[in-house]
Amino acid sequence: MKVTLREKVIKNGKKSLYLDFYPPILNPETNLLTRRDFLGLYLYTQPKTELERAHNKETKILANTIQAKRQLAIQAGEYGFLAKPQAPTSFLDYFLELAEQRKNTENNYGNWLSAYRYLKAFANGNCFMTDITETFCNGFRQYLENAEMLSQKGKKLSQNSAYSYFGKFSAAIKTAHKAKLIAENPLENINHIKQAETQRAFLTLDELQTLAKTDYDNIELKNACLFSALTGLRYGDVEKLVWGEVCNDEINGCYLRYTQEKTQSVETLPISESAFQLLGQRKQDNDRLFPTISYSDNQNKKIKEWLQKAGITKKITFHCFRHTFATLQISLGTDIYTVSKMLGHKDISTTQIYAKVIDKKKQDAANLIKINM
Numbered sequence: 001m002k003v004t005l006r007e008k009v010i011k012n013g014k015k016s017l018y019l020d021f022y023p024p025i026l027n028p029e030t031n032l033l034t035r036r037d038f039l040g041l042y043l044y045t046q047p048k049t050e051l052e053r054a055h056n057k058e059t060k061i062l063a064n065t066i067q068a069k070r071q072l073a074i075q076a077g078e079y080g081f082l083a084k085p086q087a088p089t090s091f092l093d094y095f096l097e098l099a100e101q102r103k104n105t106e107n108n109y110g111n112w113l114s115a116y117r118y119l120k121a122f123a124n125g126n127c128f129m130t131d132i133t134e135t136f137c138n139g140f141r142q143y144l145e146n147a148e149m150l151s152q153k154g155k156k157l158s159q160n161s162a163y164s165y166f167g168k169f170s171a172a173i174k175t176a177h178k179a180k181l182i183a184e185n186p187l188e189n190i191n192h193i194k195q196a197e198t199q200r201a202f203l204t205l206d207e208l209q210t211l212a213k214t215d216y217d218n219i220e221l222k223n224a225c226l227f228s229a230l231t232g233l234r235y236g237d238v239e240k241l242v243w244g245e246v247c248n249d250e251i252n253g254c255y256l257r258y259t260q261e262k263t264q265s266v267e268t269l270p271i272s273e274s275a276f277q278l279l280g281q282r283k284q285d286n287d288r289l290f291p292t293i294s295y296s297d298n299q300n301k302k303i304k305e306w307l308q309k310a311g312i313t314k315k316i317t318f319h320c321f322r323h324t325f326a327t328l329q330i331s332l333g334t335d336i337y338t339v340s341k342m343l344g345h346k347d348i349s350t351t352q353i354y355a356k357v358i359d360k361k362k363q364d365a366a367n368l369i370k371i372n373m
Contacts, residue, residue: 001021001022001023001025001071001074002021002022002071003019003020003021003067003070003071003074004019004020004022004067005017005018005019005020005063005064005067006018006019006020007043009045010042013044013045013046014042014043014044014045015042015043015044015045016038016039016041016042017038017039017041017042017043017059017063018036018037018038018039019036019037019039019066019067019070020035020036021034021035021036021037022035025074037070039063039066040128040130041059041062041063041130042059042128043055043056043059043060044056051135051136051139054133054135055131055133055135055136058133058135059130062130089128089129089181090126090127090128090129091127091128091129091131091132091172091176092116092119092120092123092126092127094129094172094176094181095115095116095119095169095172096116098112098171098172098175099112099113099115099116099168108164108168109295111164111165111168112168114161114165115164115165115166115168115169117150118143118144118147118150118157118165119140119165119169121150122139122140122143129176129181129182132173132176132182132186133186134186134187134189134190136186137169137173137186137187137190138190140166140169141166141190141193144157144162144165144166144193145159145162145193147162158196159193159194159195159196160195160196162193163192163193163194163195163196166192166193167192170187170192173185173186173187174187200320200323200327200353200354200357201314201315201316201317201320201323202320202323202324202326202327202328202357203229203312203314203316203320203321203324205328207310207312207314208226208229208324208328210310210311210312211225211226211306211307211310211312212226214306214309214310215309216305216306216309218302218306220290220291220292220293221290221292221293221299221302221303221306222306223278223279223280223290224238224239224289224290224293224318225303225306225318225321226275226278226321227275227278227279227289227290228318228321228322228325229321229322229324229325229328230271230272230274230275230278230325231256231269231271231275231325231342232322232325232326232329232339232342232343233269233322234261234262234319234322235295235318235319236261236262237258237260237261238289238290238293239288239290239293239294239295240261240288241256241258241288241289241290242285242286242287242288242289243282243283243284243285243286243287243288243289244285244286245257245258246276246279246282246289248276252270253270254270254271254272254273254275254276255268255269255270255271256268256269256271260344262344263344263346265344267344269342269344295318299318300317300318303316303317303318304316322343323354325342325343326339326343326351326354327354327357327358329342330354330355330358331358336348336351336352336354336355339351339354
């Protein structure tokens with residue numbers, strides 16, 4: 001019995017790899033003799049880029065490894081196919097499925113869809129799980145760093161957009177690897193795109209107090225925003241909090257015991273009496289704290305209406321209330337390590353962005369006093 005690796009030209013400018021058995025071997029699924037076992041691996045017929053050439057090289061190595069193992073198995077007396085290889089899974093379809101899971105649940109759903117569009121453009125319409133190699137990941141990273149906006153030709157994609165889209169791409173790969181859809185994580189030796197510093201909008205303590213005193217007809221949305229400003233919680237965490245995660249005892253006072261949506265880590269977060277009072281009367285453990293809030297453009301408009309009624313002209317979104325918490329904590333003297341823990345940051349360098357904001361405010365304040373010399 002001889003097992004030979006062969007190629008078959010298919011559409012889309014690719015070749016399909018398969019094993020050729022001679023003499024024919026019995027397929028246990030059909031009980032018929034066959035000579036072909038397609039591997040679900042593909043090569044570019046005429047590779048044009050360095051990425052495509054690297055893909056062909058890595059795929060051939062994998063196919064040769066499978067061919068050698070199958071030859072040894074047959075020589076050991078194991079007749080018939082050892083295991084029918086699964087049909088190749090589209091990583092693009094998987095990525096889009098992950099994006100759809102975030103619809104109406106968190107405010108970065110649009111970023112996931114945008115990341116999907118750039119990945120689809122880079123992959124020329126599709127890519128399989130077997131295509132997700134270190135070379136492919138590096139190629140996508142370089143593509144994002146130099147890409148033009150898909151919606152506005154001639155304008156370069158911003159660094160922070162590239163940072164965000166590569167982050168979604170990385171998250172999808174890690175999820176696929178955890179689900180054992182990808183054998184190895186190809187991101188281990190790849191550096192992430194750096195995030196550019198941006199101006200983070202936040203409210204002063206006086207502005208926050210003014211908002212709290214401003215009546216607004218959507219009382220639950222108002223309380224949810226103020227709760228974020230008093231706890232530093234992200235919108236996704238505020239939205240899904242239930243009463244069973246709210247604790248209150250004589251020793252520890254009021255605190256939350258919840259699973260952070262972004263990192264899936266279990267957190268214990270002390271909350272102030274003011275934050276606790278925003279929650280109103282306690283309900284059943286499975287009841288949400290803010291059952292009517294739901295991320296949408298309409299909700300953002302309502303936040304804008306509330307700010308305008310309070311006389312605040314800053315462009316403030318729900319996430320800015322988290323920025324407000326961090327900025328006020330640091331400006332009022334809380335050490336950055338404690339603020340980092342309260343925000344649930346894994347890396348304290350993320351929290352240091354807020355410290356830079358405060359340094360700028362100090363410089364602005366110092367320049368307010370001038371004398372004529």
